[in-house]
Amino acid sequence: MIERLGAVVIDRVAALGDFVVFLAQALFCVVRPPYKFRLTIRQLRSIGAESFFLVALIGLFTGMVLGLQGYNTLRRFGSEGALGTVVALVLVRELGPVLTALMITARAGSAMAAELGSMQSTEQIDALSVMAINPIQYLVSPRVLAGVISFPLLTGLFDVIGIWGGWVVGVGLMGAPGGPFINGIRQNMGGHDIATGIYKALVFGVVVMWVCCYKGYNAERMATGVSRATTNAVVLSSVLILMSDYFLTSILL
Amino acid sequence: MEATINNNGAGDAAIVVRNLRRRFGRQQVLNGVDLACPRGEITTIAGPSGCGKTVLLKHLNMLLRPDTGSIVIDGLEVTKIGERERDEVREKFGMLFQAGALFDSMTVFQNVAFPLVELTALGRGEIADRVAETLKAVGLQGMENKFPSEMSGGMQKRAALARALIRRPKILMLDEPTTGLDPTRTHQIHELVRATQRQFDLTAVMVSHDVPAVFEYSDRIAFMHGGKMEINGPVEQVMAAHNEKFELFLAGKASGIDGPPAAVAS
Numbered sequence: 001m002i003e004r005l006g007a008v009v010i011d012r013v014a015a016l017g018d019f020v021v022f023l024a025q026a027l028f029c030v031v032r033p034p035y036k037f038r039l040t041i042r043q044l045r046s047i048g049a050e051s052f053f054l055v056a057l058i059g060l061f062t063g064m065v066l067g068l069q070g071y072n073t074l075r076r077f078g079s080e081g082a083l084g085t086v087v088a089l090v091l092v093r094e095l096g097p098v099l100t101a102l103m104i105t106a107r108a109g110s111a112m113a114a115e116l117g118s119m120q121s122t123e124q125i126d127a128l129s130v131m132a133i134n135p136i137q138y139l140v141s142p143r144v145l146a147g148v149i150s151f152p153l154l155t156g157l158f159d160v161i162g163i164w165g166g167w168v169v170g171v172g173l174m175g176a177p178g179g180p181f182i183n184g185i186r187q188n189m190g191g192h193d194i195a196t197g198i199y200k201a202l203v204f205g206v207v208v209m210w211v212c213c214y215k216g217y218n219a220e221r222m223a224t225g226v227s228r229a230t231t232n233a234v235v236l237s238s239v240l241i242l243m244s245d246y247f248l249t250s251i252l253l
Numbered sequence: 254m255e256a257t258i259n260n261n262g263a264g265d266a267a268i269v270v271r272n273l274r275r276r277f278g279r280q281q282v283l284n285g286v287d288l289a290c291p292r293g294e295i296t297t298i299a300g301p302s303g304c305g306k307t308v309l310l311k312h313l314n315m316l317l318r319p320d321t322g323s324i325v326i327d328g329l330e331v332t333k334i335g336e337r338e339r340d341e342v343r344e345k346f347g348m349l350f351q352a353g354a355l356f357d358s359m360t361v362f363q364n365v366a367f368p369l370v371e372l373t374a375l376g377r378g379e380i381a382d383r384v385a386e387t388l389k390a391v392g393l394q395g396m397e398n399k400f401p402s403e404m405s406g407g408m409q410k411r412a413a414l415a416r417a418l419i420r421r422p423k424i425l426m427l428d429e430p431t432t433g434l435d436p437t438r439t440h441q442i443h444e445l446v447r448a449t450q451r452q453f454d455l456t457a458v459m460v461s462h463d464v465p466a467v468f469e470y471s472d473r474i475a476f477m478h479g480g481k482m483e484i485n486g487p488v489e490q491v492m493a494a495h496n497e498k499f500e501l502f503l504a505g506k507a508s509g510i511d512g513p514p515a516a517v518a519s
Binding site: 119122124127129131132133138 | 372
């Protein structure tokens with residue numbers, strides 16, 4: 001009993017160690033030549049460019065619902081003029097980075113885990129190793145780098161479109177005053193708020209790519225291996241996004 | 254008898270394995286394996302499922318590291334070398350994986366050219382020539398632009414063999430090259446392996462289920478049982494040795510019961 005418990009604990013600690021070493025290797029390989037520019041560009045396309053419309057769409061509707069809810073709530077206190085500030089701060093500090101990360105996880109992260117998982121199960125990753133090509137450098141590092149670049153950019157896109165969506169609904173449809181909406185944002189949103197959002201996006205970028213690559217890379221070689229890796233990647237990424245969001249907020253506040 | 258057979262050819266062997274042991278959890282998968290693969294010959298590793306053949310091959314291509322024991326490839330002890338040296342040794346060999354392990358996002362040309370593009374400074378023209386020459390050697394001329402998913406299993410194996418041969422390795426490792434192929438294709442792949450082995454003067458190590466058909470194309474047999482090398486030598490000698498376990502295996506009666514289950518081996 002105790003022996004088995006010990007074995008489980010050792011297994012878990014070893015797995016956690018593996019997980020951390022995996023990221024360390026991936027980050028190390030980003031800075032070590034040979035650089036994989038072409039692969040990074042390709043990943044930027046599949047993580048970044050191809051998520052563009054999805055992120056824009058989600059940003060638009062998130063901003064619109066914020067405009068709607070914000071207007072109805074603020075009107076009770078007679079402070080419709082604060083609508084712009086509320087929408088912008090909520091988006092830039094919180095919802096922008098988190099929802100963008102969740103959407104990219106769902107779209108690109110799951111695909112990445114499945115792709116690496118099937119490469120693992122068909123021995124393509126072993127084939128790279130045997131050809132004397134470092135599979136982490138070839139497969140993982142470009143994805144992590146592409147994540148770090150594209151997450152903040154997509155988050156920025158989400159924020160801008162979201163604020164516009166809030167303006168359209170709050171000012172355009174509901175009739176909140178337009179001048180205070182813009183001025184409120186100008187006066188109350190500082191560089192610190194924007195920096196908070198960018199820091200979060202950077203951290204989420206690393207976390208999502210790390211988890212999704214790790215889960216795919218270590219998929220079990222059996223029929224359910226790839227599907228399990230994909231599910232685990234999405235669940236763990238989402239959980240870590242929301243958990244790290246709390247801690248980041250408490251540090252950056 | 255076994256001792257003399259086991260020592261046979263160890264003097265000038267491309268690969269020498271001594272007392273290799275590897276344990277997974279509670280299972281001793283390799284339990285003191287000895288093997289010698291002489292230069293320029295095809296050594297076929299046979300044995301019941303779960304006897305540790307594939308695990309042994311993964312030690313030879315350095316995907317796994319043993320608990321104890323030694324592996325000498327081309328005169329270099331490889332069990333304790335660092336990453337860079339390991340990659341240097343790996344440049345000496347080509348590997349054909351069980352399902353081919355072609356990159357399915359790339360065409361045949363890109364797959365075969367891949368090691369040259371990634372690891373050499375050869376120009377485009379030279380690479381194209383090399384690929385064309387190698388594809389011809391495996392009988393896949395004109396298939397450059399196909400994707401692996403558009404080809405039959407036999408053709409995928411050929412393309413994978415071309416990729417394994419593209420850097421003109423000295424050593425070729427094959428993990429069950431005929432699994433999933435019909436008897437005609439199996440025969441063709443065996444002949445192809447023999448032909449390319451002669452053409453490129455390769456030392457080949459092949460794990461195969463295809464007994465006894467594969468022996469016709471082999472120079473040596475290494476028969477594994479229960480994580481050990483039961484018998485290892487030239488085909489005629491091994492066949493004449495009347496090893497009881499080997500004969501039971503050939504008769505289809507051997508089981509891997511005293512070896513670990515197959516799941517561990519993959």
